[in-house]
Amino acid sequence: MRGFLRHGVVTGEVPAAVLAMLYDITDDRHLPVDVRGETAGFQYAARPRHHLSETETEIDRASDAEVLGLLRACRSARDRFIVMAMARAGLRSGEVTGLRREDMHLVPDAAALGCLFPGAHLHVRRRDNPNGAWAKSRRSRPVPVDELFVLAYDTYWFERDECLPARECDFVLANLFREPLGAPMRPGALNEFLSALSRRAGLTREIHPHMLRHCFGSNVMDAGGALDEAQALLGHASPASTQVYLHPDYGRLRSAVDRVAARSLAGDSR
Numbered sequence: 001m002r003g004f005l006r007h008g009v010v011t012g013e014v015p016a017a018v019l020a021m022l023y024d025i026t027d028d029r030h031l032p033v034d035v036r037g038e039t040a041g042f043q044y045a046a047r048p049r050h051h052l053s054e055t056e057t058e059i060d061r062a063s064d065a066e067v068l069g070l071l072r073a074c075r076s077a078r079d080r081f082i083v084m085a086m087a088r089a090g091l092r093s094g095e096v097t098g099l100r101r102e103d104m105h106l107v108p109d110a111a112a113l114g115c116l117f118p119g120a121h122l123h124v125r126r127r128d129n130p131n132g133a134w135a136k137s138r139r140s141r142p143v144p145v146d147e148l149f150v151l152a153y154d155t156y157w158f159e160r161d162e163c164l165p166a167r168e169c170d171f172v173l174a175n176l177f178r179e180p181l182g183a184p185m186r187p188g189a190l191n192e193f194l195s196a197l198s199r200r201a202g203l204t205r206e207i208h209p210h211m212l213r214h215c216f217g218s219n220v221m222d223a224g225g226a227l228d229e230a231q232a233l234l235g236h237a238s239p240a241s242t243q244v245y246l247h248p249d250y251g252r253l254r255s256a257v258d259r260v261a262a263r264s265l266a267g268d269s270r
Contacts, residue, residue, distance in 0.1 A: 059244050061214035062087065062207050070194075073201035078176055081156040082190065083197075086209055088149050090216035090234050093190045093209040095124050098133030099172040106150045117142045120150050124235060131171070131184040137235040144233075217245045 062070075067087045074080040085096045103123040105115050115123075121144045126135040160166050165182025166174040173185040190209050198206045213234070220230045231242040 062211040069201040077156040077159040084152040086212035093187045094134040
């Protein structure tokens with residue numbers, strides 16, 4: 001498009017002002033001599049003045065009903081914990097399978113563990129894990145968890161303790177029902193697990209790990225969480241990665257309008 005306009009200006013078919021309205025016309029006089037190139041004279045360039053932003057698309061999130069369906073279809077405490085870790089803590093598959101025992105601070109006060117973060121929480125840390133688990137963010141982050149998460153973890157740990165080979169595994173998630181028993185679970189195994197679980201639950205589509213993480217991020221924002229709160233919980237390096245969750249549902253929109261109306265009426269009553 002820019003080439004056609006420049007040609008039109010040169011031939012006189014297009015007024016020069018049109019090109020100036022759409023592009024900033026610059027030259028290379030500000031550049032050092034050794035990077036201007038071999039062509040003699042000034043080199044001119046046209047830089048677009050206006051940029052169209054890409055259309056935002058809604059994220060592919062698992063609904064609360066789908067998460068509930070997955071939980072009901074689970075056949076073990078470990079499976080329920082996996083779903084909870086992604087849907088209620090927003091962990092990536094590599095973060096879930098990379099959790100170690102020392103990362104789980106599910107107590108009211110973790111000061112005795114050398115941790116200053118209050119309340120039940122876990123830590124996501126990047127490590128070189130033998131099972132291929134990888135935390136995407138370079139920065140470690142604490143993730144607060146609720147009572148349902150703690151209950152799911154405690155129930156799972158009783159089940160895990162019955163598998164003797166798993167007792168020696170430092171990873172939170174270990175193979176309990178397939179060989180090699182006691183070995184840390186692979187990130188890819190979560191995709192296989194959720195695919196089978198989705199079919200068992202009778203869902204109309206297959207749920208993947210990132211869809212459960214998106215469910216968590218959306219629920220944080222729908223519950224009134226601030227953008228920086230969601231960013232920290234999800235471990236995003238940039239707020240732009242978290243902005244995709246800014247899609248309030250109709251119920252929140254209705255509530256916002258009702259609050260404005262109530263505020264207006266309160267002002268009239270004065």
